[in-house]
Structures are given as structure tokens and as C-alpha cells.
Amino acid sequence: MxxxxxxxxxxxxxxxxxxxxxxxxxxxxxxxxxxxxxxxxxxxxxxxxxxxxxxxxxxxxxxxxxxxxxxxxxxxxxxxxxxxxxxxxxxxxxxxxxxxxxxxxxxxxxxxxxxxxxxxxxxxxxxxQGWTAYAALTRGARVGAGDTVLVTGGAGAVGTMAGQIARLLGAGRVIGTTGSPAKAERLVAEFGYDAALLRGADAPFAARLARAAPEGIDVLLDTVGGEQLSAAVGAARPGARAVLVGALSGQLDPEGTGATARVELDSYALVLKRISLRGFSPLDHPETEGEWRSRFGDWLRSGAITxxxxxxxxxxxxxxxxxxxxxxxxxxxxxxxxx
Structure with a gap:
């Protein structure tokens, strides 16, 4: 047999x-x-x-x-x-x-x-996992020309695609987060990011984000949650759109089971700045799968994306x-x- x-x-x-x-x-x-x-x-x-x-x-x-x-x-x-x-x-x-x-x-x-x-x-x-990033940026956050976009977990399977896609969709500034200086260098050099912020560095994350995006952010594509999501809400501009596609801060917490990801958010900021905050899955937008595959193939062949x-x-x-x-x-x- x-x-x-x-x-x-x-x-x-x-x-x-x-x-x-x-x-x-x-x-x-x-x-x-x-x-x-x-x-x-x-x-x-x-x-x-x-x-x-x-x-x-x-x-x-x-x-x-x-x-x-x-x-x-x-x-x-x-x-x-x-x-x-x-x-x-x-x-x-x-x-x-x-x-x-x-x-x-x-x-x-x-x-x-x-x-x-x-x-x-x-x-x-x-x-x-580019389909997740593409659907989130085109349907969830609707990235527009000139938007400042923050992608948490920028060196991951979703994040390395999201930076490139955001740039191709017309974003004016793209910021990523990662835990490695070597990865941060590659995000900027190869994958469409203008800046890459290290988690766990000396200065509080919120302060480093404020320096990287002094005028605030318009779009958040969040794969991490935790401190980074909290800081992004604080840095959001009026009318910002936050799309949550993952929660690695809880998923990879060695002290937990991977099934919870708690975060403290300033709800006043959500209300006063009219921030939209939504969980997102590309499965809710099946029409984007074929659209993504067609654009991905064209972008790969032209060298616009890797x-x-x-x-x-x-x-x-x-x-x-x-x-x-x-x-x-x-x-x-x-x-x-x-x-």
C-alpha cells in the first residue's frame, strides 16, 4: 500500500x-x-x-x-x-x-x-497573503491618493505585501513596524515603506510614531494589536480608517493561548476624531480575489511588486x-x- x-x-x-x-x-x-x-x-x-x-x-x-x-x-x-x-x-x-x-x-x-x-x-x-492586504486597503480602508498609511507587522506575510500595495494605490507616506533592525532596513529599501519603527525600542512607541508621522495617519492596517493599535488611534487624523486583520500581540503571547488579544483604547479619540475601526476579512469581499489575482500578476510581470x-x-x-x-x-x- x-x-x-x-x-x-x-x-x-x-x-x-x-x-x-x-x-x-x-x-x-x-x-x-x-x-x-x-x-x-x-x-x-x-x-x-x-x-x-x-x-x-x-x-x-x-x-x-x-x-x-x-x-x-x-x-x-x-x-x-x-x-x-x-x-x-x-x-x-x-x-x-x-x-x-x-x-x-x-x-x-x-x-x-x-x-x-x-x-x-x-x-x-x-x-x-497579498489578497488580505489588497482587500483590506481597497475595501476596508479605501486608501486614497496622498494618504499616510501605517501597517503594523510590516515584515510579516501580510505586511510585506501591504506596503507595496499601499504605494501602488497612491499612498503618500507608508510606515511599517517590525522587531528587527535588519528587517526595518529591508522594509524601506525593498518594500515600499518610507519609515520602519522598531517595537521594544527605548522611546515609547507612541512617541516614535508621532515623529514618523507628525501630521498623523489616515489609514491603519493592523496585524498586531496591543500597544501599536493603541498608539495608532492616538496618532490618527480626523476621519482615519483603521482595519484590523490580525492580532499577533495576543496570538504569539507565550503566556497566553493565542485566543485573546487585549488592548486599551482611548474611546474619546475614536469619537472626537470620527475614527472608523473595523475587523476585516477578505472572505467578506469574494469579488476581490479575482481582481487581486489579475492585478498581482500584472504587477509581478512588470516588476512593480515582489x-x-x-x-x-x-x-x-x-x-x-x-x-x-x-x-x-x-x-x-x-x-x-x-x-
Whole structure:
């Protein structure tokens, strides 16, 4: 019987962030597609810090279920169709994207995925989180010409795309945040940012933000929450638009479960400056997915944008890659490449 490998959760950490010791790489029979399914051999899958919350027990209202001990991990993946038990849909040899990463083979409903085609010059770019940034900036915050934009977590999978997209949408000044001087340099040199603020530096974050944006900010794309969200509200100009797409301050808190992210906000500032503050998911704007893919492909081919990512070779390195992502070791997305 043919077998393949997949990662499963061995046990939840009693405290602190998950480590490779909490995961098992197991060998199991290659799944057989049921009627209406296709068998996909995964070629690449994304490693996301969001797994911390799912491993910790999940979050009510989240679009994905928790990962229980013994369950396979999952996440965004791109793979090649091997066989099909469906009358329609993708055919063998075509590449598709789906959500059953962290394994070598997966059975996927044929009606849940479509061939990737040649919309993007590199199939790995389908694992970019640029769609989240694009939808948030065009639908959530509606970035306009000359806007000053703050992106928290600017060196992450969303943030490295958001700075470039904001610039292409006409932003006048783009400011990012990160925890590494080396990353801060790259944000300014390569990814559309005018300034990059370090978290945990000597001066209070709010004071450093005030110096970087002396006239205030018009748009906030927030992936972090916490102190940075609080400071952004303080620095907001009248009519500012804040769009929250993540909460890494809580998600990666080693003292928590990854399911809460508390923040203290000045509600007077929200009222007096007429600041709009909203949680956002691109899933609420499905029409933006095709729009983003078309513009992303054009921008990639013209060199107007890049897809910052790190490729990790082989299943054996995936568990360590997850720890590195949660520790902030990498810039941009992290993708495991399978032979």
C-alpha cells in the first residue's frame, strides 16, 4: 500500500508557544478520492503563525476549526492533481490551491478548487497573503491618493505585501513596524515603506510614531494589536480608517493561548476624531480575489511588486520552520517546498 507523510499535533503545550516536540511527522496510507474528490500531490504549503491559535484550542467564530491532538495540521497549499473521482473540475497534471497543507497527498473536493492556470508567473505566489492586504486597503480602508498609511507587522506575510500595495494605490507616506533592525532596513529599501519603527525600542512607541508621522495617519492596517493599535488611534487624523486583520500581540503571547488579544483604547479619540475601526476579512469581499489575482500578476510581470518569501526544502524542516515563524525569524511568507 502506498504511503505518504503528514504532520499531526502530538500534544498541546502546557505553556509557551508550540515547538517541534509538540508535532509528529507520521507515515500513513495515501488517501483514496471519494466520488467528487481529486487526489492532489502537494508541491508547496505555507507556514502560518495563525496555527498557534488553532493548536491552542481555536477561537469561536474563526473560519477554521481547532486542531486537536492526533489531528493533521492544515493550511494553504498548492499541489498537482494526480487522479480524480469527479466528472468535472481539475484534471490530472493541473495545479490547484487548497487548504490541506502539511501533508504530501490530500483528497480535496473537486468543486472547491479550480486550476491555477497562468494568472501568476510563479505558482508559489498563490500562497501570498497579498489578497488580505489588497482587500483590506481597497475595501476596508479605501486608501486614497496622498494618504499616510501605517501597517503594523510590516515584515510579516501580510505586511510585506501591504506596503507595496499601499504605494501602488497612491499612498503618500507608508510606515511599517517590525522587531528587527535588519528587517526595518529591508522594509524601506525593498518594500515600499518610507519609515520602519522598531517595537521594544527605548522611546515609547507612541512617541516614535508621532515623529514618523507628525501630521498623523489616515489609514491603519493592523496585524498586531496591543500597544501599536493603541498608539495608532492616538496618532490618527480626523476621519482615519483603521482595519484590523490580525492580532499577533495576543496570538504569539507565550503566556497566553493565542485566543485573546487585549488592548486599551482611548474611546474619546475614536469619537472626537470620527475614527472608523473595523475587523476585516477578505472572505467578506469574494469579488476581490479575482481582481487581486489579475492585478498581482500584472504587477509581478512588470516588476512593480515582489512576493517576499522564504522557501524551506522538505517536510523534515517544516516543524522547525513553524517555530521560526512564531519567533519572527523570517521576513515575508514562509513556504515549505516538497520534492
Amino acid at each position: 502506498a504511503t505518504h507523510r503528514e504532520f499531526r499535533l502530538r500534544t498541546r503545550p502546557l505553556r509557551g508557544l508550540p515547538t517541534p516536540e509538540h508535532l509528529d511527522l507520521v507515515r500513513t496510507p495515501v488517501p483514496v478520492p471519494a466520488t467528487g474528490e481529486i487526489l492532489v500531490r502537494n508541491r508547496w504549503f505555507a507556514v502560518s503563525a495563525a496555527l498557534r491559535t488553532l493548536i491552542g484550542g481555536g477561537l469561536e467564530g474563526a473560519p477554521f476549526p481547532s486542531v486537536e491532538p492526533g489531528d493533521p495540521l492544515f493550511g494553504a497549499a498548492v499541489g498537482e492533481v494526480v487522479s480524480t473521482a469527479s466528472d468535472g473540475g481539475p484534471r490530472p497534471g493541473e495545479l490547484v490551491s487548497h487548504w490541506q497543507g502539511w501533508r504530501e497527498y490530500a483528497c480535496v473536493p473537486a468543486d472547491s478548487c479550480a486550476p491555477l492556470g497562468d494568472a501568476l508567473p510563479d505558482p508559489v505566489a498563490h500562497l501570498s 512576493f517576499p518569501h522564504v522557501r524551506v526544502a522538505g517536510m523534515e524542516r517544516a516543524a522547525e520552520a513553524l517555530s521560526e515563524v512564531m519567533a519572527g525569524r523570517h521576513l515575508g511568507s514562509v513556504v515549505v517546498e516538497l520534492p
